[in-house]
Amino acid sequence: MQTEFSKEQNLLRDIVSRALRDKSPVTAVRESMATNRGYDPVVWQELCGDAGLAGVHLPEVHGGAGGGAAELGIVAEEMGRTLFCGPWFASAVMAGTALIEAADEEDRGALLPGVADGSTIATLVLDDLNDPAGVGGSISSAADGKLSGTAAMVLDAHVADLLLVVASGAGGLGLHAVESGASGLTIEPLQVVDSTRKLSRVALADVPGRCVGEVSGDALNRIWDRICSALAHEIIGGAQHLFETTVNYTKERFQFGRPIGSFQALKHRCADLLLEIEIARALTHHSARCLDAGAGEPWAASMAKAAAADACMSAARAGIQLRGGIGFTWENDTHLWFKRAKGSEVLFGTPAIHRERMMTMLEGAA
Amino acid sequence: MTPDRIRSEVSAWLDANWRVDRPLIEWRNILLEGGWAAPHWPEEWYGRGFTLDQTAVVAEVFRERDAVPAAQVGPRGLASETILACGSDDQKRRFLRPILTGEHTWCQLFSEPGSGSDLAGLSTRAELKDGKWIINGQKVWNTSAHHADFGLLVARSDWDVPKHQGISYFLLDMRQPGVEARPLRQMNGHQSFNEVFMTNAVVPPEDLIGGEGNGWHVAKTTLSFERRGFSRRVRGSSIDGAKQGPIYEEYEEELRIAAEPYTWYPQREGRVDLVLPRARETGTIADPATRQEIAKLICLYTGARLASDSAEASRKAGTTEIIPAGSIGKLAASVIARQASHVHTMISRADAMLSGPDSAADGIIAEVLVSVPAISIAGGTDEIQRNIISERVLGMPKGYRADQGPFRDIKRNA
Ligand SMILES: Cc1cc2nc3c(=O)[nH]c(=O)nc-3n(C[C@H](O)[C@H](O)[C@H](O)COP(=O)(O)OP(=O)(O)OC[C@H]3O[C@@H](n4cnc5c(N)ncnc54)[C@H](O)[C@@H]3O)c2cc1C
Numbered sequence: 001m002q003t004e005f006s007k008e009q010n011l012l013r014d015i016v017s018r019a020l021r022d023k024s025p026v027t028a029v030r031e032s033m034a035t036n037r038g039y040d041p042v043v044w045q046e047l048c049g050d051a052g053l054a055g056v057h058l059p060e061v062h063g064g065a066g067g068g069a070a071e072l073g074i075v076a077e078e079m080g081r082t083l084f085c086g087p088w089f090a091s092a093v094m095a096g097t098a099l100i101e102a103a104d105e106e107d108r109g110a111l112l113p114g115v116a117d118g119s120t121i122a123t124l125v126l127d128d129l130n131d132p133a134g135v136g137g138s139i140s141s142a143a144d145g146k147l148s149g150t151a152a153m154v155l156d157a158h159v160a161d162l163l164l165v166v167a168s169g170a171g172g173l174g175l176h177a178v179e180s181g182a183s184g185l186t187i188e189p190l191q192v193v194d195s196t197r198k199l200s201r202v203a204l205a206d207v208p209g210r211c212v213g214e215v216s217g218d219a220l221n222r223i224w225d226r227i228c229s230a231l232a233h234e235i236i237g238g239a240q241h242l243f244e245t246t247v248n249y250t251k252e253r254f255q256f257g258r259p260i261g262s263f264q265a266l267k268h269r270c271a272d273l274l275l276e277i278e279i280a281r282a283l284t285h286h287s288a289r290c291l292d293a294g295a296g297e298p299w300a301a302s303m304a305k306a307a308a309a310d311a312c313m314s315a316a317r318a319g320i321q322l323r324g325g326i327g328f329t330w331e332n333d334t335h336l337w338f339k340r341a342k343g344s345e346v347l348f349g350t351p352a353i354h355r356e357r358m359m360t361m362l363e364g365a366a
Numbered sequence: 367m368t369p370d371r372i373r374s375e376v377s378a379w380l381d382a383n384w385r386v387d388r389p390l391i392e393w394r395n396i397l398l399e400g401g402w403a404a405p406h407w408p409e410e411w412y413g414r415g416f417t418l419d420q421t422a423v424v425a426e427v428f429r430e431r432d433a434v435p436a437a438q439v440g441p442r443g444l445a446s447e448t449i450l451a452c453g454s455d456d457q458k459r460r461f462l463r464p465i466l467t468g469e470h471t472w473c474q475l476f477s478e479p480g481s482g483s484d485l486a487g488l489s490t491r492a493e494l495k496d497g498k499w500i501i502n503g504q505k506v507w508n509t510s511a512h513h514a515d516f517g518l519l520v521a522r523s524d525w526d527v528p529k530h531q532g533i534s535y536f537l538l539d540m541r542q543p544g545v546e547a548r549p550l551r552q553m554n555g556h557q558s559f560n561e562v563f564m565t566n567a568v569v570p571p572e573d574l575i576g577g578e579g580n581g582w583h584v585a586k587t588t589l590s591f592e593r594r595g596f597s598r599r600v601r602g603s604s605i606d607g608a609k610q611g612p613i614y615e616e617y618e619e620e621l622r623i624a625a626e627p628y629t630w631y632p633q634r635e636g637r638v639d640l641v642l643p644r645a646r647e648t649g650t651i652a653d654p655a656t657r658q659e660i661a662k663l664i665c666l667y668t669g670a671r672l673a674s675d676s677a678e679a680s681r682k683a684g685t686t687e688i689i690p691a692g693s694i695g696k697l698a699a700s701v702i703a704r705q706a707s708h709v710h711t712m713i714s715r716a717d718a719m720l721s722g723p724d725s726a727a728d729g730i731i732a733e734v735l736v737s738v739p740a741i742s743i744a745g746g747t748d749e750i751q752r753n754i755i756s757e758r759v760l761g762m763p764k765g766y767r768a769d770q771g772p773f774r775d776i777k778r779n780a
Contacts, residue, residue, distance in 0.1 A: 003675050247760050262763040267756035274755060275697055279669030286672050297668075307665045355661030356654070362642075362664075363651065 001293045002070070005285075012056075012067075013074045019051050020082040026333050029196060032085040033336075036189065037159055038198040039086030047088075048118025054092035055116030058100065062112035069226060069288035073233035080237030083336055085196040087121050087156035093230045094155065095122035095164050099212070101223045102175045107212035111162065111177065122162040125178075125202055127151045130346075131353055132224045136168035139204060146184075146206040147176055157200040158189045165204070166215055173220065176209035183208065194343035196336065225301035228348050229287040232304035235344045236284045239277050239312035242319040242337050246270070249323055266322060273311075273318055280304070280311035299358035306354035309345040316341040367416075369423045376402060376427040384433045386611025390620065393613060394436060394467035403436035403466045404446075411450065411458055412466065432609050434617045437468030439624040440510050445472040445518055447591045449537075452576045452584045461516075461537065468620055473514035474592075475505040475538065475562055476585065480779035482507070483750050485520070486529045486582055487769065487778055490564065492521035492536065499523075499536060499569040501544070504561065507744075510627050511547040511560040514540050518588060519569075520581050522773065529773040533581035537573040544568065554736045558627030592745045593692030633730060634737040634744075635699065636706025638667050640727060641713070650713045659712055663705045670698040693751040694759070700742040700751075707738040 005013070023043045032039050048054040057072035058064025065071070072093065079088060096115050099108055099122075114120030127149060128134030139149030147167050157163060163178040163185075178185060184205040192199050215223075247270055250261030260266055287304035290296030297303070316338040320327040327334050349357065367375075383396055397403045398412050406421040407413025416424070428435050446465045449457055464470040481487040490503025501521055511517065517538040524532035538545070544567030549557040576584035641660060645651040651660075677691045711718050714726050721732030742748040756762040769776050 003672075247762065250762060258766070259763045261756075262765045264753070264765060267760075267762050268749070268752040270760055270762065271697070271752035271755035274759065275694060275701065278673045278694060279666060279698065282672035282676060283665060283669040286668075303661075303665045303668060306661070307669060352658060355658050355665075358661050358664070359651075359657040 001295055002289045005070075005074075009070060009074060012071060013078065015051075016053065016075050016078045017081070019047060019053070020078050020084060023047055024082050024084050026083065026336070029083050029085045029336065033195040038156070038196075039159070044086055044118055047084075047086075048092075052117070054088060054096070054118045057092075058096055058112055058116045059108075062108060063116035064112070069229055069291035070285075072226075072230050073285070073288040076230045076233035077237035077240075080234035080340070081241045083196055083238065083241075083340060087123065087159055089197070089231075089234065090123040090155035090157075090160070091115055091118075091121050094124035094227055095162070097226045097230075098124045098164050098166075098175060098215075098223050101226070102215045102219050103213040107177070107210075111212070114162075120161050121156070121159055122164060123154055123156050123160040125151045125154050125157065125163050125165040127166070129153055130349055131357075132220050135166055135220060136173045139165060139167040141167040141169040141174060141176060141209070141211070142206075143170065145176075145209060145211060147178065147204045147209050148206055149204055151202045153190065153199045154187075154202045156198055157187045157202050158198060163202070164212075165209060166220075167209075169211075171214065173215040174211045175213045175215050177212050178204075178207055178209040192343070194339040196340055197343055224348065225287075226291060228301045228305040228354070229284070229291055231344060231348055232280075232284040232287060232301070232308040235305075235308040235312045235341070236277070236281050238337050238340055238344070239280070239308065239315040242312070242315040242334070242341070243270075243273055243277055245334070246315070246319045246322050253323075260322070269318055269322070273314055276311045276314055280307035283307045299361040302349075302354040302358040302361070305349060306351040306358070309341075309351050312341040313345055367420060369420070372416075372420055372423045373427055376424050377431075380427070380431050380433055384431065386609075386613050388613055390434065390613055390616035391467050391469060393434060395463075397436060398463060398466055407446075407450065411462055434613055436466040437620065437624070439621065439628065440471055441474045441514075441518070442470070442472045443595070444474055444588050444591055445516065445537075448518060448584060448588045449575065451587045452535075454572075454575075456572060457537065457575060468624075470515040471510065471513060471624055473508050473511040473517045473540070473560075473562075474588070475508055475511070475517040475519040476588075477505060477507045479504060479506050479561075483747055484769075485585065486533065487773075487776070488520060488522060488533065489778065490519075490521040492523040492534055492569075494523070494571075497571060499534075499571065499574065501536070501538065501564045501567040501569060504563050506561045507550075507559045508547070508562050509559045510624075511540070511562050512549050513623055514547075516540055517545075517562070520585050523578055523581075525774045526772050527579070528771060529769060529776065530582040531579055532773055533585070534578050535575050535581035535584040536569045537575055538564075538567065538569055539573075542567060553739070554630055554633075554733060556627070556630050558630075589746065590692050593696045593751075595745075630733055630737050633733040634703065634741045636703035636738055637710070637730060637734050638663065638702065638706050640730065640734075641706060641709055644710065644713050644726065644731070648713055648715075650715070653712075656709070656712045659705070659709045663702070663709050666698075666702050666705055670695070670702060673698070693746075693754040696745060697748055697751040697755065700748050703738045703741045707735055710734055 023046055052065055053075050055064035056067045056075050060066040099112055115122050126135050127138035141147050147165055161180050165176045165178055166173055167176055184207040186203040188201045190199045190201055250266055251259055253260045284304040287300040290300040319334045326332050379400055401414055403412055405414045405416040405424050406418060409415055442465050446462055449461050476485055478488050480489060493500050517540050519536040519538040520533055522532050523534040544565050546563045547560045549560050551557050650656045674695050710731050714731055717726055722729050725732050757764055
């Protein structure tokens with residue numbers, strides 16, 4: 001299995017990083033997060049339509065770049081570093097992955113090209129965001145294909161053109177395509193902690209949908225793993241940003257006639273943080289390589305999600321604490337990354353849930 | 367060279383040369399001439415310039431064939447790496463061969479009662495008299511010193527310059543009247559380390575390494591190798607089972623003496639390998655709180671291994687300095703060992719009060735619990751690693767220092 005990034009992958013990172021720094025500086029993030037829509041359509045077109053960031057992991061036949069979890073991870077990491085505000089994660093990562101893993105070939109051909117070039121904003125509607133075992137408990141499909149039930153939280157549903165709903169039916173779970181204007185569909189935006197990631201409640205009352213594929217238990221776990229691996233990358237990008245800016249701050253801020261970074265209590269906290277982030281980053285990159293090689297520990301994505309979320313929260317707490325009062329202000333940017341860290345910590349399974357999931361798999365393997 | 371090529375070359379060479387009826391030292395000399403004793407060393411010094419991965423393939427073939435490898439156990443590796451990096455050609459000629467053949471064992475004479483973390487604050491005296499270096503002073507915590515033939519010694523040769531500049535580094539013959547090693551008992555009951563007294567011990571001028579006053583630079587080279595060693599898994603060099611043949615008897619005897627101080631070293635790393643078997647055997651694998659802690663341990667352990675692989679890779683590409691990367695690995699080893707000790711405690715519950723043959727895993731778990739505290743002290747404490755990481759990796763500013771100017775004037779332990 002790969003242990004380092006290839007030249008092409010490093011090049012991809014450079015390009016993505018430059019594009020995001022250019023198109024999505026923190027001033028733009030602040031503007032977008034304050035709007036109801038939650039993203040800037042011009043920037044969306046530039047990043048997804050022109051630069052292809054939504055299709056990096058999608059098959060070439062469907063308009064994507066044909067990359068794997070590693071390439072998706074690279075984009076996610078840079079997105080997290082710059083705190084990109086928009087439906088990329090919902091559309092490219094969540095909906096894109098669900099279509100690849102569960103949709104029939106014909107529907108993939110029909111739906112993926114729009115996702116890949118950003119002309120379609122899609123999202124994945126799951127009625128449980130904690131554990132794959134709970135998915136399908138609240139939303140069901142009737143014999144006539146109509147969908148009913150509620151998803152308490154759905155990413156970016158308020159701007160989605162296409163909702164991919166996982167619902168339980170007579171034959172198990174299915175993936176259903178629903179148009180944004182469908183009758184019986186209610187999308188109610190929610191108040192959120194992290195306003196760079198919009199959530200809505202989605203209620204379905206006899207909503208007409210088209211079943212695009214079955215979702216077996218294995219497929220659901222594959223979808224979950226791929227989403228978690230990408231999310232871990234996004235989290236690690238955020239952790240890296242928090243860590244670097246915090247260490248830099250300690251070199252510039254003076255108290256007691258010396259830079260605060262010369263105080264050992266702060267140095268040691270930063271050294272421990274570096275170790276925690278390095279370990280989490282190694283697990284995160286490893287999770288993508290395992291998915292791409294179809295090898296390695298089956299619980300690699302859970303290790304990555306648990307470790308990355310914990311490391312990022314450590315970085316976020318230190319990011320506020322080591323700045324003192326200024327760190328607790330709205331004006332300072334640190335809280336934006338803190339809130340994303342908190343949201344991502346619990347999205348798709350808390351660290352504790354992932355550790356339990358990993359132990360279950362490990363015991364199964366023994 | 368590809369792994370397959372290496373395999374077939376080593377196999378062919380062993381077919382032609384490996385015999386169980388040769389005396390051990392004779393065999394090691396053949397091994398040396400064949401270039402398979404230390405393949406990662408440079409070609410002009412018995413090696414082949416192999417990477418560590420390539421070297422691991424060679425070791426694997428030796429293990430499969432039950433062929434006795436070059437001598438490896440103990441601080442001899444620190445000696446050979448230091449001499450390779452900083453020694454003169456004459457020193458390499460004299461010292462490297464007996465290290466590989468096993469004729470010489472070594473120890474590290476760095477720490478003193480008055481200076482441990484602050485190694486550069488050492489006060490063992492080295493004075494040049496009639497063309498010879500005369501050494502006076504005391505060292506402590508010196509692993510294997512009680513049976514070592516030579517010691518890696520740092521001593522102060524100039525008291526009138528700042529502390530790092532007045533140190534010289536010597537290759538000390540331990541088998542002389544002026545050197546006495548006394549074993550010390552550790553909290554885990556073993557006696558691996560010693561105190562070493564030097565009273566007018568003599569070092570000939572050709573055994574000064576790296577030049578007078580340049581000892582700190584050489585010492586840093588030794589330390590960086592030592593720290594890297596903590597993060598790499600120690601590869602077992604013993605031969606399984608009761609292999610028949612005279613050479614195995616000699617080899618076992620060598621291992622018995624050289625490896626004795628290290629029997630508890632796997633325990634100080636926490637014995638992560640025993641966690642799942644023990645959790646299953648005791649049934650605590652079903653306990654949710656224990657499962658959480660086991661999972662954390664596995665994440666730490668797996669992640670640290672992956673991170674050190676990629677640090678190793680970037681070191682090969684020449685992008686990372688050796689010392690900081692070693693410090694991250696060493697700190698990781700401490701964190702892992704502590705978590706493993708915590709998990710073993712959760713698994714054993716009240717049984718963790720017992721030690722010895724009637725206790726869990728034949729006393730191994732008890733030994734873990736009382737050996738793990740060593741890993742965050744030996745080879746530079748965790749606090750020192752954090753200082754190095756924050757200053758050298760993260761570029762955080764150095765704090766106030768009270769030890770500048772001539773060493774003579776600095777406050778130190780009585
Ligand atoms: C099992 C074992 C084997 C060893 N083998 C050898 C050997 O073969 N050869 C050899 O030479 N030595 C050996 N050592 C010694 C080891 O290197 C020292 O014990 C170690 O460097 C610490 O020094 P010290 O014991 O003097 O403690 P001190 O330096 O006195 O430290 C005491 C405490 O103060 C802290 N401290 C000190 N300075 C700072 C600072 N600047 N910032 C923050 N905290 C600080 C330390 O972290 C520690 O917690 C061995 C030690 C052990 C435990």
